[in-house]
Amino acid sequence: MDLGFHIPVFDIDGGPTAIAGELAAVGKAAEAAGATWLSFMDHFFQIEPTGLPAEANMLEGYTSLGYLAAHTTSVDLGLLVTGVTYRHPGLLAKIVTTLDILSSGRAVLGIGAAWFEREHRGLGVPYPALAERFERLEETLQICNQMWDPADNGPFEGTHYQLAETLCSPQPINRPKVLIGGGGERKTLRLVAQYGDACNLFGSSPDDVAHKLDVLRRHCDDLGRDYDTIRKTILANNPRPEPDTLDEFVTHMADYAELGIDTAIITPTTGAPASWIDAMSPAVPKLAELGR
Numbered sequence: 275m276d277l278g279f280h281i282p283v284f285d286i287d288g289g290p291t292a293i294a295g296e297l298a299a300v301g302k303a304a305e306a307a308g309a310t311w312l313s314f315m316d317h318f319f320q321i322e323p324t325g326l327p328a329e330a331n332m333l334e335g336y337t338s339l340g341y342l343a344a345h346t347t348s349v350d351l352g353l354l355v356t357g358v359t360y361r362h363p364g365l366l367a368k369i370v371t372t373l374d375i376l377s378s379g380r381a382v383l384g385i386g387a388a389w390f391e392r393e394h395r396g397l398g399v400p401y402p403a404l405a406e407r408f409e410r411l412e413e414t415l416q417i418c419n420q421m422w423d424p425a426d427n428g429p430f431e432g433t434h435y436q437l438a439e440t441l442c443s444p445q446p447i448n449r450p451k452v453l454i455g456g457g458g459e460r461k462t463l464r465l466v467a468q469y470g471d472a473c474n475l476f477g478s479s480p481d482d483v484a485h486k487l488d489v490l491r492r493h494c495d496d497l498g499r500d501y502d503t504i505r506k507t508i509l510a511n512n513p514r515p516e517p518d519t520l521d522e523f524v525t526h527m528a529d530y531a532e533l534g535i536d537t538a539i540i541t542p543t544t545g546a547p548a549s550w551i552d553a554m555s556p557a558v559p560k561l562a563e564l565g566r
Contacts, residue, residue, distance in 0.1 A: 277307070277561050278397035283324055304551055305349050306555065364421065374447055382451050387404065415465065422445065465492035466501070476511075
């Protein structure tokens with residue numbers, strides 16, 4: 275099992291002027307630890323699950339990933355996950371392509387149907403009903419596939435999006451992997467089976483995750499997709515690991531490794547995330563032994 279780090283908090287010790295230096299240190303710490311994944315949220319207001327108010331510091335995700343591309347060399351970079359409503363899909367494909375070029379091929383498109391209504395209303399972003407958001411998500415996945423096909427610069431005609439050209443030059447160095455976030459059994463996991471290279475589930479309990487994976491396997495069978503080609507990841511915050519509970523965290527992850535989870539992603543919520551990552555780094559070789 276691999277370890278990834280997800281950074282949801284930008285209330286950094288030292289205030290806004292310290293954020294850039296701390297994020298550079300986060301990139302260095304994550305790579306020194308041997309992490310395979312580093313991500314931010316795709317939000318513009320802070321969200322309640324962090325325990326902070328909406329007014330807390332929040333940076334735009336893709337700008338932040340571009341900054342980290344210059345301060346890292348090996349770790350995969352993505353958002354966990356891009357809200358489909360926030361960017362036109364043609365522009366999103368170009369943004370992720372740019373990240374891939376500037377990171378020498380390390381961009382991942384993490385994407386989901388979006389959910390934070392207050393943020394949409396506050397910033398004037400349209401917030402359609404859930405069914406439409408999923409329709410837009412599927413069309414966005416189709417558009418990104420077409421944008422990343424150098425043999426197809428033609429039009430895209432969908433219900434919600436119409437593109438006269440899907441020109442994307444340069445093409446990504448590595449066609450970005452698509453990670454679809456969420457555990458919705460009827461729609462989200464079907465989209466994973468049809469379009470995804472990876473899924474991201476909440477690590478609520480091994481039993482819950484086992485059930486979601488069974489649903490994903492059934493969708494794969496229905497679509498003729500090889501289930502084993504999909505990378506399985508969890509957001510492992512139940513309970514949230516801390517350096518002083520590192521061994522308990524590794525033990526807890528063993529059950530997920532037995533289910534075939536490839537990557538556990540954990541979240542520092544302190545004002546000094548680089549130091550937190552340093553302190554969690556001994557988990558990396560221990561997790562690597564799980565499932566062997």
